[in-house]
Amino acid sequence: MSKINFLKPDKSNLSTFLYTGSFLFFISVIDVFLNSFFRINLTSFLPSFISFLLPLILGFIGLYFIRIEFSGIKNLDLINKHINTNNFNAILSLFIIFVIIKSTPPILSWFVIDASFAGDSKDICSGSGACWTYIKVWMRRFMYGMYPNAEQWRINLSFVALALLGSVGYFATEKFKKYLTLYYVVIYPFIAFLFIFFFISGGPVFFDFSYGIIAAVISIIVGFFIPSRFKFYYFIFVPITLYIALKYFIFYEELIELGKLDGLNWVETGAWGGLSLTFIISFFCLIFCFPIGMAFALGRRSDFPLIRYISIGFIEFWRGVPLITVLFMSAVMFPMFLPADFFIDKLVRCIIAISLFEAAYVAEVIRGGLQALPRGQYEAAKSLGMGYWKMHIFVILPQALKLVIPGIANTFLALVKDTPLIFVVGLLEIVGMLNLAKTNPEWLGFAMEGYVFAAIIFWIICYAMSKYSYNLEQKYKTER
Amino acid sequence: MNFKLKDIGPQLITVLAVVLVFGFFTYNAQVNMENRGIDFGYGFLSQESSFDVQFSLIEYDGSHSYFRAYLVGLLNTILVSVIGIVIATILGVIVGIARLSPNYLINKFAAFYVEFFRNIPLLLQIFFWYFAALRALPLPQDAEPMFGVSYLTIKGLYVPAFIWQNYNIFFYSVVAAVIAIIVIRTYAKKVQENQGKQTPVLLISIGLILILPLLSFLIGGVRLSFEVPVLKQLATTSFIYEGGVSLPPELIALALSLSLYTATFIAECVRAGIQGVGKGQKEAAASIGLNPNQVLKLVVMPQALRIIIPPTTNQYLNLTKNSSLAAAIAYPDLVLVFAGTALMQTGKAIEIVSITMFTYLTLSISISILMNWYNKKIAIQEK
Numbered sequence: 001m002s003k004i005n006f007l008k009p010d011k012s013n014l015s016t017f018l019y020t021g022s023f024l025f026f027i028s029v030i031d032v033f034l035n036s037f038f039r040i041n042l043t044s045f046l047p048s049f050i051s052f053l054l055p056l057i058l059g060f061i062g063l064y065f066i067r068i069e070f071s072g073i074k075n076l077d078l079i080n081k082h083i084n085t086n087n088f089n090a091i092l093s094l095f096i097i098f099v100i101i102k103s104t105p106p107i108l109s110w111f112v113i114d115a116s117f118a119g120d121s122k123d124i125c126s127g128s129g130a131c132w133t134y135i136k137v138w139m140r141r142f143m144y145g146m147y148p149n150a151e152q153w154r155i156n157l158s159f160v161a162l163a164l165l166g167s168v169g170y171f172a173t174e175k176f177k178k179y180l181t182l183y184y185v186v187i188y189p190f191i192a193f194l195f196i197f198f199f200i201s202g203g204p205v206f207f208d209f210s211y212g213i214i215a216a217v218i219s220i221i222v223g224f225f226i227p228s229r230f231k232f233y234y235f236i237f238v239p240i241t242l243y244i245a246l247k248y249f250i251f252y253e254e255l256i257e258l259g260k261l262d263g264l265n266w267v268e269t270g271a272w273g274g275l276s277l278t279f280i281i282s283f284f285c286l287i288f289c290f291p292i293g294m295a296f297a298l299g300r301r302s303d304f305p306l307i308r309y310i311s312i313g314f315i316e317f318w319r320g321v322p323l324i325t326v327l328f329m330s331a332v333m334f335p336m337f338l339p340a341d342f343f344i345d346k347l348v349r350c351i352i353a354i355s356l357f358e359a360a361y362v363a364e365v366i367r368g369g370l371q372a373l374p375r376g377q378y379e380a381a382k383s384l385g386m387g388y389w390k391m392h393i394f395v396i397l398p399q400a401l402k403l404v405i406p407g408i409a410n411t412f413l414a415l416v417k418d419t420p421l422i423f424v425v426g427l428l429e430i431v432g433m434l435n436l437a438k439t440n441p442e443w444l445g446f447a448m449e450g451y452v453f454a455a456i457i458f459w460i461i462c463y464a465m466s467k468y469s470y471n472l473e474q475k476y477k478t479e480r
Numbered sequence: 481m482n483f484k485l486k487d488i489g490p491q492l493i494t495v496l497a498v499v500l501v502f503g504f505f506t507y508n509a510q511v512n513m514e515n516r517g518i519d520f521g522y523g524f525l526s527q528e529s530s531f532d533v534q535f536s537l538i539e540y541d542g543s544h545s546y547f548r549a550y551l552v553g554l555l556n557t558i559l560v561s562v563i564g565i566v567i568a569t570i571l572g573v574i575v576g577i578a579r580l581s582p583n584y585l586i587n588k589f590a591a592f593y594v595e596f597f598r599n600i601p602l603l604l605q606i607f608f609w610y611f612a613a614l615r616a617l618p619l620p621q622d623a624e625p626m627f628g629v630s631y632l633t634i635k636g637l638y639v640p641a642f643i644w645q646n647y648n649i650f651f652y653s654v655v656a657a658v659i660a661i662i663v664i665r666t667y668a669k670k671v672q673e674n675q676g677k678q679t680p681v682l683l684i685s686i687g688l689i690l691i692l693p694l695l696s697f698l699i700g701g702v703r704l705s706f707e708v709p710v711l712k713q714l715a716t717t718s719f720i721y722e723g724g725v726s727l728p729p730e731l732i733a734l735a736l737s738l739s740l741y742t743a744t745f746i747a748e749c750v751r752a753g754i755q756g757v758g759k760g761q762k763e764a765a766a767s768i769g770l771n772p773n774q775v776l777k778l779v780v781m782p783q784a785l786r787i788i789i790p791p792t793t794n795q796y797l798n799l800t801k802n803s804s805l806a807a808a809i810a811y812p813d814l815v816l817v818f819a820g821t822a823l824m825q826t827g828k829a830i831e832i833v834s835i836t837m838f839t840y841l842t843l844s845i846s847i848s849i850l851m852n853w854y855n856k857k858i859a860i861q862e863k
Contacts, residue, residue, distance in 0.1 A: 082584035089583045096585045154672040236493055310498060320841040322801035325833065330820050332829040336512050337505035416600040423808065431604050438611065448612040455600045455608065462599035 014071055021065030028059035029097065036102045056094055061092040122443060134446040135453050138437050142430055142453070145273015150267060155276050157261045158195045165191060186217055189287045198278055203266060215242040228387035269347040275457065277429040281351060282416045288355035289415070290408075293362025298392065300367055311363075318360035323418055326353045331425040337369075350422050358415045365407035367398035409469030413462055430454050496748040498862045499658045509830065522835075524826050525550070531821050533812045535728050546822055553817035554839060560813065562733050567739035568799060569792075572746025590747070603805055605741055610733035610809045617729075620711060620719040629708050635720070637727040638709035639657035645703035653696040660692075661685045730811035734803065742799045746792055753788035754780065785858060797844050804840070814839060 001451050034040040043051040071077060083093040114129025117136070125131030135142070144152050165188060169180050193213060219239040226234045272280070288356045299311030318326070329352035331346075338344065373396060381391040401408075420431035428436060434450040437443060514518060525547040532542050537555045540548055578590035597605070615634060618624070621633040631638045644650065660686075668679035696702045709724035757780050765779040766772075806813035807820060814836060823832045 082582070085582060089581075089586070093583060093585045095683075096589050096852060097536065232490055233493075236497075304487070304491045304494075307494050310494060316845075317841070320844040321837045322804040322840055324804045324807060324815055325819065325837050325840060328815070329833050329837070332823065333833045336509050336829060340512060395833055413599075417599075420601050420603040421805070423603075431601070431607065434608065435611075448608075449609040451604060451612050452603055458601055458604060459596070459599045463595065466599070 002240075003344045014068060017065045017068060018071075018073075018076070021062045024058045024062030024065065024308050028055035028062065028094075030056045031058075036105050055098065056091070059094045060087075060090060063094065072378050103380070114286050125446070130449050130452070131446050132449065134437075134443055138443070140435060141274060142433050143274045144276055145428055145433055146271040147267060147273065147276070148271070151267060154200050158199050159276070159279070162192050179442050186220060190217055190399075192283065192287075196284075199414055200272075200280075201269065211246045212243055215239050215246055218242060228389050247291075265471075272347065273428040274433050275428065277422075278416070278419045281347075281354065281419050281422065281429070282412075284351045285354045285358060286412055288351070289358040289362050292359035294366055294397070295364035296359065296363040297370060300363065301370055305395050315360045315363050318357050319364065323354070323357050323421055324424055326357050327421060327424040329353070343411060346425055348426060349456075350425055354418065354422075355413065358411060358418075361411045361414070362408065365404050365411055366400060368407060369402075369404035370396065372403055373400055375378060394430060399449075405469060405473045405476060407474070409466065413465055416462060416465070417458070430457065502524050518827065520830065522831055524828055524831070529825070531820065531825065533817055534810075535731065535812055542722070546826070547703050549822055550814070550818050550835070555814060556811070556817070557800075557803055557806075557813040557843075560731060560738065560803050560806065560811070563731075564738035564742065564799050564803065565796050567735065568742040568746055568795075571739060571743035572792075572795075573750055575743060575747035576750025579747060580754055589648045594747055595745045602737060602741045602802055603790045603808060605737040606625035606733060606805055606809055610730065620721055627708070631709060631721060633721075634729065635726075636729045637732055638721040640706040640708045640722050641725045642722065643705045644706055646701050646779070649700040650693060650696050650702045653692045653700065653732055654689075657688045657692040660688050664688075728811070730806070730809050733809060734806050734811050738799055738802060741802075742795055745795045745798075749788050749791040749795065750784075752791075753784040753786075756787045757783045782858070786855075789851065789855050789858070793848060793855075796851070797847055800841060800843055800847065 031042050034042060041051065041052050046054065064087070066076065067080055067084055068076070069080070071080075080231055084090050090260070112129075114127045115132055116124045116127060116129065116461055118124060118130050119133055120137050121133075122131075122135050140149060140152070144155055147155065168183065172180055190213060197387050216239055219235070222229065222238075223234060227449075296311045296315055299307050300315060302308050302311070327350065329347040334353075377395060377399065378391065383394040386395065419429055422429060423435070424430040431454055434447075434454055438447045438450060494590045526544060526545050527548045529549045530542045531549070533540055533549065533552050534550045535556065537559060538548075538552060540552045564729045575593055578586050579594070581587050581590070587849045617632060620631070620633045620635055623633040625631055625728045664679075664684055665681055668681045671677050672681060697704075705721045709721040709726070712720055712722045714720055761779055761783065762775055765775040770778065803813060807816040809817060819832055819836045823829060826832070
């Protein structure tokens with residue numbers, strides 16, 4: 001009887017168990033710690049197998065001894081509740097603690113202690129650690145691709161300007177808040193477009209599109225004043241007519257002059273690359289895929305069967321194929337579908353392909369939000385005499401979009417993570433540049449550093465986005 | 481007059497737009513192909529392909545047809561998808577349950593895993609495993625044997641091959657065991673529903689699946705031997721393993737990164753599913769005297785599965801589609817073999833890209849039909 005009592009920890013002789021248990025536990029942790037940090041093996045006199053397992057056994061016995069329910073000591077109860085509820089959990093906890101201790105020294109030494117930071121040639125990297133010199137030397141290429149060094153201020157300036165313009169929402173006073181949607185949906189993308197395609201590219205490369213954008217902006221603004229009965233027809237016919245009119249009749253000469261900013265060299269899109277290209281592609285695809293996806297989500301829930309089937313076909317087609325084949329299509333098949341003298345830049349083809357692809361996913365997410373809304377919302381809006389567009393713009397979509405913020409954020413995250421795939425068409429963003437740098441004969445053998453560097457950058461971007469979407473979700477959550 | 485302009489107009493315009501766009505594309509394609517002297521047709525599929533593929537599940541070399549090359553690519557895609565799905569499911573379920581563990585350390589460890597692997601682009605992970613991690617493996621001549629018979633080297637994983645005698649008898653015995661288990665399970669369920677008696681189904685099943693194949697060895701004349709990979713010197717510094725089964729490093733890198741990446745999403749699905757079962761359900765089950773295992777097996781899991789399966793299906797589809805990233809590390813999957821090499825050789829862009837896309841569409845749709853069927857089967861049958 002006394003033997004069983006000795007082995008079963010309880011409150012009556014709490015301090016004995018507590019001291020023995022913690023002592024054993026700390027012995028085991030210290031053993032592993034010394035072993036991995038200083039390469040001292042306290043138990044080297046034992047056979048190697050037992051010596052290896054000893055910390056686990058000691059720690060397990062220690063944790064068993066301190067597992068005393070309702071001991072009255074706050075910290076002990078906390079430990080027992082969180083890492084030491086039963087034998088199985090105790091072993092898992094020990095295992096994780098040991099893995100963390102064991103893996104810290106190699107990781108630390110690779111990242112910091114044995115790593116080389118100084119200098120700008122390969123000779124410095126002779127140690128066993130990482131060669132961050134490699135990243136330092138190639139930094140400009142990883143950030144800007146093959147963009148000429150002397151011109152890189154254009155990218156920096158554009159991004160800073162766009163970031164400042166994008167943060168306007170935070171400083172807007174109550175008076176201007178209501179115009180923010182218009183600003184972000186119409187004006188801001190337009191400014192961004194001008195910046196990127198006229199300033200970064202430095203010439204009338206994508207010139208045709210500027211007419212399209214001007215036509216679209218004008219027709220959207222005028223569209224607010226068109227009675228909702230004619231809105232559909234208006235949006236079908238007017239933008240195209242306006243585009244043709246702008247392009248061929250009105251001010252052709254003036255825009256050509258406007259397109260060429262003085263003193264800026266033209267940099268072809270093939271030279272763009274690195275992280276800046278990742279941002280540019282993500283940004284444009286994000287802008288384009290959202291309205292397209294919204295249109296197809298509405299189309300899929302439309303009462304008109306033909307529109308519904310076309311939308312279903314579109315969505316299911318894009319969702320069924322991998323992005324890489326879509327990019328293949330944009331690279332090798334799409335030019336066949338265009339008139340022989342009609343040339344669309346590689347980057348634009350890419351942006352179109354990714355936008356259409358992600359639009360299908362956005363459409364499904366938004367459809368989920370539309371379906372989740374109770375019928376009463378539709379009926380209430382209709383009973384107020386609202387037409388289809390008014391009902392959706394003022395009643396349905398604001399609520400539906402609020403519901404699907406996490407889903408949309410996930411789609412956008414997927415979009416950012418999909419951008420490296422553009423290597424298929426020969427555009428090199430940061431991962432592509434890494435692969436290029438890796439094969440440079442002067443810098444062979446530093447693949448690991450490059451990938452770790454890119455992984456850290458992507459991780460920060462994606463993690464920040466997901467946290468931001470979580471905050472957004474909390475902010476717009478309305479209690480029902 | 482049933483037709484109103486208000487109903488017909490928008491549809492007519494949409495259809496007209498779609499037809500116009502497609503017509504425009506087709507017209508241009510015809511003109512372009514005429515100009516370049518390419519003719520449209522799928523006849524090339526039966527021509528001799530005259531290129532080789534590194535890794536193939538079926539017999540293939542340059543003298544086979546393009547269609548055979550297509551099959552090789554398709555089978556390789558399916559192989560890596562199936563491996564990925566199996567590993568990702570196991571890992572995902574474990575991590576998903578660990579995310580709900582009361583143990584603080586395990587919980588945080590699982591959360592760290594999910595947040596870490598989910599937020600790094602898959603392509604980057606594939607590159608990392610293939611170009612950085614697996615390149616650090618030893619050369620064939622320096623490799624240490626694992627369990628004495630397998631070798632993990634820079635040129636791939638070499639494992640012993642099974643050599644069967646009378647394999648079909650063994651196969652039939654396994655099939656018989658599975659059928660017997662299904663019959664017994666159905667019977668046990670009926671017995672429980674009618675009489676309330678519980679049969680030890682699990683024990684009987686384990687016994688059957690062990691004993692029947694064992695019998696086939698003892699009396700059926702089935703023999704199993706192993707072909708162990710052996711190091712062979714090709715040149716002074718070039719070594720290779722012969723015999724056994726070799727898995728190329730591309731396959732390992734791809735399967736590893738696909739499953740590690742997808743497991744994070746499956747883990748989140750599993751977590752959401754288990755959390756989605758109301759607390760009241762568990763409490764009600766406990767209050768009628770079920771033990772924790774029974775609560776999990778009979779009450780929580782059947783309900784959780786209904787929440788878990790649809791998003792998990794999506795993840796399986798994503799994994800299958802993501803396996804096309806194989807092209808980046810030269811694993812000979814459908815995209816690399818067919819939309820890559822074959823397209824370069826024949827120049828039949830429209831045909832080949834359309835076949836590739838159609839294949840992926842078929843794969844996705846068949847997986848989703850299968851999973852929808854399963855989902856319908858386990859859905860709540862409301863009366």
